[in-house]
Amino acid sequence: MLFIGACLIVACQYSGPEVGPPLIIPEGRMVLKFDNIAGNEDLVLDNKTYSNSFGEDLTISKFNYFVSNFKLLEEGGDSYTIPQDSSYFRIVEADPKTQTVILNGIPQGKYTGIEYIIGVDSLRSVSGIEKRGGALDPSGDMAGDGMYWAWTSGYIFVKLEGTSSKSSSSNGKFYYHIGFYGGFDSENKTVNNIKNVKINFAGEKAVVTGDSVPEVRLTADVLKVFNGPDPVSVEKNPGIMFDFTLSSGVANNYKSMFGFGEIKQNSLAK
């Protein structure tokens, strides 16, 4: 009788057309630390003066950006794409808790690098409001950390603000709000300031196993937003938002702002 009972239980568990042994992939997680820096030092908001390649003094009051669509690169050329609904993050320098991103449900493996985009992909930029929860919630305060443009219904990808004695604006501030995903159809094209980022872990490996949670530190150098292929002068352009040419120049700079810090291999209970 016991034997028959056991068989019945097995039979009841079978509920689909799949054949073969159950496919269980052991899963783990990875922690990403977004560490905003200015050159070789940790970025300090408001109270520290930096300078750009024009020698203009800068203090930074806001440095926020969207990163999304993460893909982990594995040893041997394979990769794992994070499910898109869990792959949008808004990093806010003034809000440290936003700087730690936890990627859950990662297959066990040894990861050698990571790819993501700066910004919000065009599909999600035009999707229905039911797809705009979490970091994408458009309800934020534009004067604060809000990153949604109500007037053109799109996200700001990188928001950088501060003060400079060289700024030509009437209040001595500078404002760089860089967005635009390319427009919702061919009739309504805009510039596309989404940028792909690929970071190799410099030969190190992020090892994901059940009890090993790697913490990967990625740096974002705010000065590179100024000092790239299209250097930004706060005197010449204290505000860049809507002008496609100027904003794509800033995007060409921020494309290269990320770098690899290091990997800490933590043993944490899942």
Add this chain to the structure above:
Amino acid sequence: MPALVLLTGAAWLTVLVGACKSEDSVEPEDNAPTLLVWKKPANFPDPVYDLSKNPLTVEGVELGKFLFYDGMLSRTNVIGCGTCHQQQSAFTHHGHELSHGVDDQLGKRNTPSIQNMAWNPLFFWDGGVRDMDFVPFNPIENPVEMGETVNHVLEKLRLTPDKSAKIPVDYPNMFKAAFGTPEITTERMMKALSQFMTTLVSAESRYDKFAMGDVTALSVEEKEGLILFRKNCSSCHEGELFTNFSFRNNGLAPLKNEDLGRFDVTRRESDRNTFKVPSLRNVSFTAPYMHDGRYKTLGEVLEHYTDKVTNLPTLDSAFIQKSGKTGLNLTDIEKESIIAFLRTLSDDNFIKNNAFSDPGIGNAF
């Protein structure tokens, strides 16, 4: 024929049960909102708003109506959507060339009508928003309109009922009735507003009776006006919605602070000084006219099209005659006929329907 058919809860349940006869386990939830069947006017095209993502319910529309009129959506708790979008003016701000928002600050454009929203592929004079669910962010967050953040509106709504309010609306309860739980989120707030705005259909004018086959609905002069309208105006004010939703430069000379219109959104030279072609439904209620409200009467509007069209580089080709002269060729009598026809687009039911009216919480100035 009514534009909206509201089945009662009991009638709807009958339909559901009838459809599921073979299954004995289907039991409607007690507190599920009551579905509202939305009917497209027979002479209208299919709407562009996807109602399957946001099915209208009695409770959702009711919530949307309260949100629409509630001043709590503004920083000063005084300016509601209904402050500048007043029903008796077909949801425009009657007499206001430019509307005044929080602290009496002036906007830069004339309040557009809220009607037949579900057919709109792009919203606002510059077409910056293409999904109705994202429309309210714009006025709420504009510093000279409502000057608020949606986040803060949500916080205020969560703290209701406010016993000191003139009508202490219990929003958590209304959200529960509309969406099943009292949670107040961005998505729910926007969907409720869209539900209410979707019900604001105007399709019962005398012109509609004519379009549906009643040849006596228009007078001889009005019919002459319709013929002239079709010949001179309908390349832009096209079809049953009286707009093709395109962006055109109709020859308005820029004012002191030049408004670049659609160019501000697309940065395309060809869009410089272009604005959305507005629907002309209820046009006799929506004065003043144009994106900056510069004309007070329809007579002035027609006079613009015959005599005042300014030839800027992006002027629409409809206003350039073969001879090179700008504007339309219309006699005074023809203009009067066109205006007579335009008045047949007035829909008294739309501006009087209690279902659309302020439930007593709004402020109109």
